[in-house]
Amino acid sequence: MLNTPSALALCSDAPTLAFLGPPGTYSHQAAFDVFGDSVHYVAKQTIADVFESLSSELPFGIIPQENSTNGSVIETYNLLRCRAIGRDSFVRGETNMPINHSLVVRQNVKLEDIELVLSHEQALGQCRAFLKEHVPKASLKPTDSTASAARALLDPPSKGFDPLKTAAICSTVVTSLFHGLEVLRTGIQDGESNTTRFYIVSYGGDVLVPWITPPPCQKRALIRVLPASSSGAWDTSRAIKAVNLPISRIDRRPSLCSKTFRDVYFLEVYAEAGQENDVPWFDCVNQAVERLRQASLESTVLGIW
Numbered sequence: 001m002l003n004t005p006s007a008l009a010l011c012s013d014a015p016t017l018a019f020l021g022p023p024g025t026y027s028h029q030a031a032f033d034v035f036g037d038s039v040h041y042v043a044k045q046t047i048a049d050v051f052e053s054l055s056s057e058l059p060f061g062i063i064p065q066e067n068s069t070n071g072s073v074i075e076t077y078n079l080l081r082c083r084a085i086g087r088d089s090f091v092r093g094e095t096n097m098p099i100n101h102s103l104v105v106r107q108n109v110k111l112e113d114i115e116l117v118l119s120h121e122q123a124l125g126q127c128r129a130f131l132k133e134h135v136p137k138a139s140l141k142p143t144d145s146t147a148s149a150a151r152a153l154l155d156p157p158s159k160g161f162d163p164l165k166t167a168a169i170c171s172t173v174v175t176s177l178f179h180g181l182e183v184l185r186t187g188i189q190d191g192e193s194n195t196t197r198f199y200i201v202s203y204g205g206d207v208l209v210p211w212i213t214p215p216p217c218q219k220r221a222l223i224r225v226l227p228a229s230s231s232g233a234w235d236t237s238r239a240i241k242a243v244n245l246p247i248s249r250i251d252r253r254p255s256l257c258s259k260t261f262r263d264v265y266f267l268e269v270y271a272e273a274g275q276e277n278d279v280p281w282f283d284c285v286n287q288a289v290e291r292l293r294q295a296s297l298e299s300t301v302l303g304i305w
């Protein structure tokens with residue numbers, strides 16, 4: 001659980017880590033579980049800002065990747081298309097966190113007053129059934145993060161909505177960080193075991209990640225694959241055959257190139273239990289990349305961990 005005052009006790013040479021802010025987001029809590037007092041936390045406004053801020057001065061970041069109820073975090077996969085990922089910045093690890101959402105309001109606001117619900121689009125998607133049943137007439141408005149939704153409730157009404165008729169979906173932690181808010185309902189997520197997986201990213205592939213407890217070596221890799229511009233239609237089975245490693249997930253996003261439906265694919269691969277020690281994992285992944293190249297598929301390793 002997040003424990004913000006301890007951040008003050010950091011030694012000055014601790015590295016910095018960017019997270020989706022403001023303080024009190026789930027990204028902040030997930031990072032704190034993994035890094036505790038071993039990093040300085042730097043809040044960023046959007047997930048894109050987390051990626052874009054990575055540099056030798058701000059070498060670490062945490063980004064939400066997938067939720068067990070609502071699926072892939074689209075914003076993250078859109079950013080993983082960027083050339084700088086796999087060249088300057090890399091995925092270095094992962095962490096899972098159970099997500100328990102609350103409906104938070106300004107003090108004394110009642111459920112029947114609510115006409116608008118603010119939150120990150122992932123959180124809105126994870127609470128669909130609750131919203132339909134309890135505030136069916138309320139409009140839903142996506143915000144940069146769950147904690148920024150809560151903070152907006154403290155803004156004056158001039159911001160385009162009335163905070164006395166608005167609720168935020170966020171963690172209960174925000175009520176101890178922003179005064180004047182209270183929890184109306186808790187445990188409002190649809191999935192029984194609502195969990196979000198986060199990627200830990202770093203600027204440069206070699207910089208030592210300051211885990212408080214180093215995770216066991218997982219032998220995973222994320223590979224971005226794009227059909228070569230000269231090749232014909234994309235054939236998923238060709239890529240799967242060429243990779244020839246177990247694939248735990250495949251994501252697909254528009255590549256934004258001029259050729260219609262020439263999408264970019266993200267393959268997360270892993271080492272089969274028992275086969276880990278035959279060939280070093282790093283070599284296995286590079287051999288897969290070479291096979292993809294031979295199959296006319298342009299690929300980039302976005303991370304090996």
Ligand SMILES: O=C(O)C(=O)C[C@]1(C(=O)O)C=C[C@@H](O)C=C1
Nearest residue numbers: 025026027064120122145146196
């Ligand atoms: O808005 C936050 O609190 C976040 O950290 C982002 C995020 C996400 O994008 O998935 C993280 C965990 C929850 O799934 C909801 C929102």
